[in-house]
Amino acid sequence: MSEPSLEVVDLCFSYPDGHEALSGVDLHVHHGERVALLGPNGAGKTTLLLHLNGILTAASGRVRVSGLEVGSDTSMEVRRRVGLVFQDPDDQLFMPTVGQDVAFGPANFGVEGEDLDVRVTEALGAVSMADSADRAPHHLSYGERRRVAIATALAIKPEILVLDEPTSNLDPASRRELIEVLRELPVTQLVATHDLPFALELCPRALVMDQGRIVAADQTADILTDDELMRRHRLELPYRFDPRAQGRA
Amino acid sequence: MFVVAVLFIPSQAFWAYALAGCLLAGVMILAELPAGLVLRRLVVEIPILVFALLLPFFGQGETTEVLGLTLSVEGLWGAWTIIAKATLGLGASIALASTTTIPDIIRAMDHIRVPRVITAIAGFMVRYLDIVAGEFSRRKVAMSARGYQPRWWWQTGPMAQSAGALFIRSYERGERVHQAMVARGFSGRMPSFGDRPATAREWVVGLSVPAAALVLAFLSLTVLS
Numbered sequence: 001m002s003e004p005s006l007e008v009v010d011l012c013f014s015y016p017d018g019h020e021a022l023s024g025v026d027l028h029v030h031h032g033e034r035v036a037l038l039g040p041n042g043a044g045k046t047t048l049l050l051h052l053n054g055i056l057t058a059a060s061g062r063v064r065v066s067g068l069e070v071g072s073d074t075s076m077e078v079r080r081r082v083g084l085v086f087q088d089p090d091d092q093l094f095m096p097t098v099g100q101d102v103a104f105g106p107a108n109f110g111v112e113g114e115d116l117d118v119r120v121t122e123a124l125g126a127v128s129m130a131d132s133a134d135r136a137p138h139h140l141s142y143g144e145r146r147r148v149a150i151a152t153a154l155a156i157k158p159e160i161l162v163l164d165e166p167t168s169n170l171d172p173a174s175r176r177e178l179i180e181v182l183r184e185l186p187v188t189q190l191v192a193t194h195d196l197p198f199a200l201e202l203c204p205r206a207l208v209m210d211q212g213r214i215v216a217a218d219q220t221a222d223i224l225t226d227d228e229l230m231r232r233h234r235l236e237l238p239y240r241f242d243p244r245a246q247g248r249a
Numbered sequence: 250m251f252v253v254a255v256l257f258i259p260s261q262a263f264w265a266y267a268l269a270g271c272l273l274a275g276v277m278i279l280a281e282l283p284a285g286l287v288l289r290r291l292v293v294e295i296p297i298l299v300f301a302l303l304l305p306f307f308g309q310g311e312t313t314e315v316l317g318l319t320l321s322v323e324g325l326w327g328a329w330t331i332i333a334k335a336t337l338g339l340g341a342s343i344a345l346a347s348t349t350t351i352p353d354i355i356r357a358m359d360h361i362r363v364p365r366v367i368t369a370i371a372g373f374m375v376r377y378l379d380i381v382a383g384e385f386s387r388r389k390v391a392m393s394a395r396g397y398q399p400r401w402w403w404q405t406g407p408m409a410q411s412a413g414a415l416f417i418r419s420y421e422r423g424e425r426v427h428q429a430m431v432a433r434g435f436s437g438r439m440p441s442f443g444d445r446p447a448t449a450r451e452w453v454v455g456l457s458v459p460a461a462a463l464v465l466a467f468l469s470l471t472v473l474s
Contacts, residue, residue: 055428076434084432090380091425096352096372107441108434136352138379156433 003067004028005160005188006052006082011061013047021047023212024061029160029190034182036199036220037192039209040234045192046087048209049162052190053082066159080109083153083187087165089145090137098124098140098148099133105156123155124148127181143174147181160188167195196224196237200246208233221246250459252338254466260330262469266337269465273340276458280348290343294335301331351375360447369439373426381419388415 011025021044029035039045050056051063054075063070065081083105086092095101102120111119124130127147137145146166153161166182167175175198182189182202193199199206199220206223208216210233216223223229224243230236237243251273258265277287308324315325345354355375358368388411399405427435447455 050428053432055431076436079432079434084429086425086429086432088425090377091422092429094373094376094426094430096355096375100352104430104435104440105433108436112441137376152433 002031004064005031005033005066006190007064008048008051009062009064011048011051011063012059013051013056014059021212022051022058025209025212025214027207027214027217029188031159031188033205034189034191034203036203036206037190037209038194038196038199038206038223038233038235039192041194043209043233044212045209046164049084049164049190049192052160052162053079053084055084076109080156081159083156083158083161085150085153085161085163085166087168089142089149092149092152093137093145096136097133098129098135098137101137101148102133102151102155105152109156119155119157123151126154126185127151128177141174143170143177146170146174146178150181154185154187158187160190161185163189163191163193165193165195166191167193167198196235196243197241197246200224200243208235210234250456251341251462254459254462255334255337255341257466258334258469260326260333262472265465265469266333269337269462270340272458272461272465273337273344276344277340280344282344282347286347287340287343290347291336291339294339297335298332301328301335304328304331359441365439377419377422380422381415384418385412385415 006027006029008025008027011022012020013022014020025044025048037045037048047056051058051070052065054063054070054072057072058070065078068074068077068081070078093101095104099120102123103116106116106119120133121130124133127150129144129147129151132140132144132148137148140148150161150163150166163182166178170178175195179198179202182191189203191199191203203220206218206220207214208223208229215233216226216229218226221243224235224237251269255266255269258269304327305320305324308321308327311322312319313322313325314320349357352372352375355368355372358371359365389408392407392411397407399408
């Protein structure tokens with residue numbers, strides 16, 4: 001098989017208070033895949049995501065992005081390759097206008113002038129927010145802010161897009177729009193989520209994380225129908241949601 | 250620049266103040282600012298007006314009789330200067346704030362070489378002020394919902410604790426925002442977005458009012474000397 005877009009080998013990390021958040025994570029994501037990262041609260045999902053573009057540094061183990069090992073000397077190139085979308089769009093959108101926020105990433109990587117304008121227009125267009133460049137982030141709805149947050153990562157033209165809980169706090173219509181946007185993006189995606197129907201709809205493959213390690217990796221439908229695995233790792237489907245019926249639909 | 254020019258106009262040059270006032274009124278009329286809005290925003294000047302109006306009563310030196318009241322001449326001049334300059338300065342600020350969006354003001358500060366760290370801080374403040382204020386008002390509602398109705402200063406403890414907790418949450422948000430910036434390649438220096446430079450026409454329009462005020466200040470100083 002070809003070289004993975006993302007490869008994590010035996011990754012360990014402890015916070016300064018001694019809490020061990022990652023205790024030997026192994027995973028790989030191949031080019032063009034959309035992979036869900038499932039797991040209960042406190043499983044270490046966000047901590048893992050922060051390692052993927054070098055914001056947190058591993059105590060041991062390694063992370064490779066298209067063969068490039070994440071480290072202090074490679075962090076800028078890694079951040080160009082991995083676009084990270086945070087859970088709360090208000091953490092991600094900090095500039096006075098949407099356009100400036102989307103331009104922030106590529107401008108850090110030296111894109112300027114007309115090229116920068118094109119990046120902003122394309123990224124906002126990809127999330128159906130092309131008309132919002134001059135609007136202030138706090139004037140947007142939560143769903144719109146979430147899509148703009150995705151555009152801020154897309155504008156860097158990453159090889160892999162990593163999203164942390166992209167459907168949290170979204171109303172059903174905004175969630176539907178988000179699924180359509182993500183499905184159309186021609187980029188490898190790793191999506192950490194509690195929203196299991198969303199994972200099933202968007203991601204053919206899923207990883208289950210619990211207590212700082214990957215405990216299962218399989219087709220999303222197979223994971224969601226493995227009742228014993230689901231119960232063991234505190235994963236629960238919405239009332240009367242049947243993943244088998246979804247597969248047949 | 251308008252405000253600085255007005256500061257230089259001597260107190261005795263009533264005509265210069267009148268012309269500066271006309272200039273400002275002209276700008277407000279051109280910008281179609283509603284009179285009600287301007288008056289409402291001028292309300293913040295009231296404490297200064299009260300202070301200025303007290304000056305003639307407490308001033309030293311020569312006195313004069315006005316409507317049967319004995320007032321200090323020096324105090325009257327002081328009051329007039331403070332009222333005229335404060336009103337013109339505040340009026341100019343209202344005209345600027347009502348006709349220019351905050352992002353444009355920050356961008357303009359960037360263009361005139363205000364240090365980027367200052368404009369970045371101003372930008373962050375604008376962006377997060379309403380989020381923090383919203384969080385604080387939600388906390389107040391949540392406290393009221395549980396029967397908290399402070400009447401006396403010794404009942405304000407929970408409010409202070411809430412403000413402290415909000416400070417910590419804002420600090421943590423700051424850390425997350427920084428992480429999100431670093432994730433997009435931020436390395437300690439805000440990038441330049443290469444905004445288009447202002448056109449000659451925009452410079453002429455933008456500078457016309459401050460330049461006219463400077464001429465007024467220069468003329469009033471020359472005439473009186």
